[in-house]
Amino acid sequence: MIRARALTKAYPAKPSGELLAVAGIDLDVAPGESFGILGANGAGKSTTMRMIGATLQRTSGELTILGRDPIHEGPLIRAHLGVVPQQDTLDTDLTVRENLLTYGRYFGLPRSQLRPRIEELLDFTQLQDKRDAKVDSLSGGMKRRLTIARSLINEPSMLLLDEPTTGLDPQARHILWDRLFHLRETGVTLILTTHYMDEAEQLCERLVVMDDGRIVAEGAPAELIRRYSSREVVEVRFGAQRNAEVVPHLQGIGDRLELLPDRILIYTDTGESDLQEIVARGHMPITALVRRASLEDVFLRLTGRSLEDA
Amino acid sequence: MSISAPPSFRVAEYRLRNMWKWRNAIIAFGLGNPVLYLVSIGLGVGTLINANSPDGVEGVPYLVFLAPALLAIAAIQAGQDEVAFPTLSGFIWQRLFVGMRATSLTGGQIADGVLLAAFVRILFTTLTYWLVLWLFGAVDAGSALPLITVSTFAGLCWGGLTLALTARVTDEGGYIALMWRLVIMPMFLFSGTFYPLTNLPIALQWIGWISPLWHATELGRWLSYGAPLPVWQATISIGYLAALGLAGLLLGRRFFEGRLTT
Numbered sequence: 001m002i003r004a005r006a007l008t009k010a011y012p013a014k015p016s017g018e019l020l021a022v023a024g025i026d027l028d029v030a031p032g033e034s035f036g037i038l039g040a041n042g043a044g045k046s047t048t049m050r051m052i053g054a055t056l057q058r059t060s061g062e063l064t065i066l067g068r069d070p071i072h073e074g075p076l077i078r079a080h081l082g083v084v085p086q087q088d089t090l091d092t093d094l095t096v097r098e099n100l101l102t103y104g105r106y107f108g109l110p111r112s113q114l115r116p117r118i119e120e121l122l123d124f125t126q127l128q129d130k131r132d133a134k135v136d137s138l139s140g141g142m143k144r145r146l147t148i149a150r151s152l153i154n155e156p157s158m159l160l161l162d163e164p165t166t167g168l169d170p171q172a173r174h175i176l177w178d179r180l181f182h183l184r185e186t187g188v189t190l191i192l193t194t195h196y197m198d199e200a201e202q203l204c205e206r207l208v209v210m211d212d213g214r215i216v217a218e219g220a221p222a223e224l225i226r227r228y229s230s231r232e233v234v235e236v237r238f239g240a241q242r243n244a245e246v247v248p249h250l251q252g253i254g255d256r257l258e259l260l261p262d263r264i265l266i267y268t269d270t271g272e273s274d275l276q277e278i279v280a281r282g283h284m285p286i287t288a289l290v291r292r293a294s295l296e297d298v299f300l301r302l303t304g305r306s307l308e309d310a
Numbered sequence: 311m312s313i314s315a316p317p318s319f320r321v322a323e324y325r326l327r328n329m330w331k332w333r334n335a336i337i338a339f340g341l342g343n344p345v346l347y348l349v350s351i352g353l354g355v356g357t358l359i360n361a362n363s364p365d366g367v368e369g370v371p372y373l374v375f376l377a378p379a380l381l382a383i384a385a386i387q388a389g390q391d392e393v394a395f396p397t398l399s400g401f402i403w404q405r406l407f408v409g410m411r412a413t414s415l416t417g418g419q420i421a422d423g424v425l426l427a428a429f430v431r432i433l434f435t436t437l438t439y440w441l442v443l444w445l446f447g448a449v450d451a452g453s454a455l456p457l458i459t460v461s462t463f464a465g466l467c468w469g470g471l472t473l474a475l476t477a478r479v480t481d482e483g484g485y486i487a488l489m490w491r492l493v494i495m496p497m498f499l500f501s502g503t504f505y506p507l508t509n510l511p512i513a514l515q516w517i518g519w520i521s522p523l524w525h526a527t528e529l530g531r532w533l534s535y536g537a538p539l540p541v542w543q544a545t546i547s548i549g550y551l552a553a554l555g556l557a558g559l560l561l562g563r564r565f566f567e568g569r570l571t572t
Contacts, residue, residue, distance in 0.1 A: 053412060057571055085408065089404065106414070
């Protein structure tokens with residue numbers, strides 16, 4: 001579905017020179033795969049996504065989408081893509097149903113074909129009872145669902161989702177994930193960017209971690225966690241002032257130790273006994289938590305930054 | 311509409327559907343605007359002028375003299391509105407063009423579609439305006455086809471120009487107001503609209519010469535009541551309007567595609 005080699009996007013930068021938003025990445029995505037691009041803001045995720053969506057021309061490198069080069073066959077590629085942009089671009093003058101109809105017409109699809117398709121999509125995104133509502137009256141989560149319904153109007157073989165749940169409340173995010181999970185099961189190829197680790201773990205079979213325009217790691221979520229992190233993580237807090245003071249006294253506990261502004265992370269395979277050891281050494285944390293390692297830890301390890309702060 | 315229609319038709323279809331939502335306002339403006347102008351200036355000012363010069367202006371009653379100019383400016387305003395607002399909305403307010411460009415449409419097709427829909431609005435505006443002029447006795451029935459054609463053409467050309475101008479606006483802050491105050495209004499006032507351009511001091515006549523409105527008005531007066539117009543001047547006027555419109559459209563297509571792919 002996607003093949004990229006040394007894909008690069010450079011923007012002219014002041015005062016001189018250029019800014020490499022995407023600095024030579026290689027990607028391969030197979031049909032039916034759900035593939036994630038993980039990274040902090042400004043890592044180059046959206047730029048990559050727009051090049052894949054054939055709405056932004058690459059500066060150099062190779063790129064084929066659905067077997068075609070977007071420079072020469074953009075419209076043909078886009079006819080088979082569904083795009084969920086980071087910011088909604090719904091028509092607020094129109095109703096839910098009219099938005100879907102209008103969008104389908106942009107692809108040149110006949111009304112007779114669109115009518116049943118719209119009903120299916122309203123059912124699928126659970127917007128049936130909002131069909132005649134103006135877009136302005138919808139909640140954020142409903143708008144996102146409408147944008148997803150809209151992106152599916154042309155029965156795309158590949159769906160591009162740029163930070164699909166950013167800004168949504170947890171309940172709305174879970175509804176959205178559930179719908180995307182269903183889509184995944186129907187064989188649609190999903191490409192998604194996110195800076196939410198839980199989202200990537202839920203939805204992506206395989207992902208790349210981007211940092212500063214480059215791919216710094218690639219693999220299945222579990223595989224990445226295995227490769228870059230221990231099995232468990234102990235999080236202890238001694239108070240913002242004391243965390244740094246305590247660190248030297250914790251040497252020898254766990255495989256690796258990370259000091260963050262608000263907490264200390266200890267990477268280990270034996271969380272519970274390590275926590276007991278900390279207490280046994282006479283350091284009583286204000287709060288303590290033993291958890292399984294997540295992609296968050298992978299990201300921290302690879303980029304030296306926490307995704308939340310990034 | 312079949313699947314084989316040009317892609318720009320799909321954009322025009324969307325624009326017309328959106329316009330349909332505003333149909334009451336469009337119809338009210340389409341009829342109200344000419345009625346107000348004709349009553350206040352055509353009849354009011356006209357009575358004053360006709361009383362002072364029994365032969366009227368250029369040998370015709372003032373209302374007849376004024377009518378082609380009013381028709382042309384109405385067409386130009388319709389072109390301005392129906393291109394500028396959707397373009398700003400498409401790029402800035404609702405960012406609808408971003409969504410459109412993610413489909414199989416190209417930036418050029420989006421530009422074409424916006425102008426195509428504006429053409430429908432311009433045609434509607436000139437039709438209703440002409441009808442009101444005819445009811446007021448300002449034009450002959452026989453002038454319908456040539457007069458509506460030339461005014462619609464002028465409006466369309468102005469629309470093309472507006473397409474290119476508006477596509478470059480990145481922050482709408484005052485753009486519309488600026489266009490009105492610095493372009494449309496001066497054009498309205500100094501294009502031989504209310505009196506022959508030759509009444510102006512020669513130092514100001516150039517405003518008319520570069521004004522699409524003046525060219526459209528000269529053509530209109532010739533077609534309406536046979537005001538003298540040399541063939542060379544008519545040719546220049548048509549060519550000038552066409553050149554502005556075409557340049558605007560070609561640049562507009564490029565600007566649209568460029569803005570949606572960077």
